[in-house]
Amino acid sequence: MATIPWLVDVLRAAGIQVVVEGDWLNRGRPGSFDPIGVLWHHTAATSSATNPHPALNICINGRSDLPGPLCQALVDYHGVFHVISAGRCNHAGVSGGSGPIPAGDGNTLMIGWEIDYNGVDQRMTTAQYDAAVAATAAVLTRLGRDSSHARGHRETSTTGKIDPSFIDLDVMRSDVAAKMAGGGGGWTSIVDNATAGRFTASANWGVSTYSGQRYGADYRYADPVAASDAAWYRFAVPRTGNYRVEAWWPANSGYNAATPYVVATTTGNRTVYVDQRATGGQWRTLGTFTLPAGDANRVAVSRWSSAAGLVIADAVRLTEV
Numbered sequence: 211m212a213t214i215p216w217l218v219d220v221l222r223a224a225g226i227q228v229v230v231e232g233d234w235l236n237r238g239r240p241g242s243f244d245p246i247g248v249l250w251h252h253t254a255a256t257s258s259a260t261n262p263h264p265a266l267n268i269c270i271n272g273r274s275d276l277p278g279p280l281c282q283a284l285v286d287y288h289g290v291f292h293v294i295s296a297g298r299c300n301h302a303g304v305s306g307g308s309g310p311i312p313a314g315d316g317n318t319l320m321i322g323w324e325i326d327y328n329g330v331d332q333r334m335t336t337a338q339y340d341a342a343v344a345a346t347a348a349v350l351t352r353l354g355r356d357s358s359h360a361r362g363h364r365e366t367s368t369t370g371k372i373d374p375s376f377i378d379l380d381v382m383r384s385d386v387a388a389k390m391a392g393g394g395g396g397w398t399s400i401v402d403n404a405t406a407g408r409f410t411a412s413a414n415w416g417v418s419t420y421s422g423q424r425y426g427a428d429y430r431y432a433d434p435v436a437a438s439d440a441a442w443y444r445f446a447v448p449r450t451g452n453y454r455v456e457a458w459w460p461a462n463s464g465y466n467a468a469t470p471y472v473v474a475t476t477t478g479n480r481t482v483y484v485d486q487r488a489t490g491g492q493w494r495t496l497g498t499f500t501l502p503a504g505d506a507n508r509v510a511v512s513r514w515s516s517a518a519g520l521v522i523a524d525a526v527r528l529t530e531v
């Protein structure tokens with residue numbers, strides 16, 4: 211018997227694109243289902259723009275060792291929610307207890323999103339992250355629970371699960387909390403290396419149009435060096451608050467495997483390393499940070515990398531969350 215037949219309506223009301231997968235209201239595992247939270251997973255399948263939901267059939271039908279459905283919804287590469295079940299699903303196994311989620315039967319306690327990315331050399335897309343945050347906020351609001359009831363499988367698992375990879379789950383919960391509070395003013399701003407008055411780099415940084423994955427007309431590049439010669443991106447941050455910081459780079463096997471991005475936050479500089487040999491030509495999330503109001507240099511690409519390969523400075527985007 212379906213216990214969350216409201217799921218599709220709640221997701222659509224939150225502005226999420228939904229595809230209903232067949233008889234979702236009557237698809238589910240036998241047993242109890244009385245959810246108090248939402249659990250995030252990754253599928254371990256490699257998705258792409260042209261193959262956005264490679265794990266969808268498995269999530270509906272299950273595997274030889276685990277009968278489906280394997281989640282209430284799968285989140286595809288474009289952030290579309292494929293709703294599979296309104297009932298109990300085989301996604302969580304035994305919960306060891308995490309935050310307010312007690313130890314016990316995870317499939318009774320949790321609604322599961324399987325986010326379709328491989329989690330090894332592929333991160334979740336920004337579209338997947340944004341949709342999963344909005345969906346989690348909407349569902350927790352419907353359940354009458356706060357953002358602490360959003361967990362990752364690696365937090366509740368008793369069998370060493372690692373999913374969802376490449377996500378700071380505390381940042382995820384703060385993004386869910388901001389969404390539930392009606393936050394997210396929607397302010398967003400992009401600074402490209404060609405944006406007048408907002409990008410600064412020394413003459414040691416060359417200009418290239420080599421990669422078709424570039425943002426805008428061109429991008430800057432420099433050899434790694436153990437010295438301070440960063441390329442800076444200046445933003446007029448409207449108010450002190452939480453901002454998602456994303457970077458765009460063209461990827462190439464000759465580029466740097468550990469490029470440092472420095473974010474100047476209210477509590478000092480934070481450094482995030484990215485692999486510019488992969489996942490080029492798209493926005494990649496560096497994290498969500500608290501930034502002070504004002505017009506100042508906020509994000510840098512540093513040349514101070516221990517890895518070989520050219521360090522690339524292309525575009526940076528801030529979004530208030």
Ligand SMILES: [Zn+2]
Pocket residue numbers: 250251252301363371373
């Ligand atoms: Zn999982």
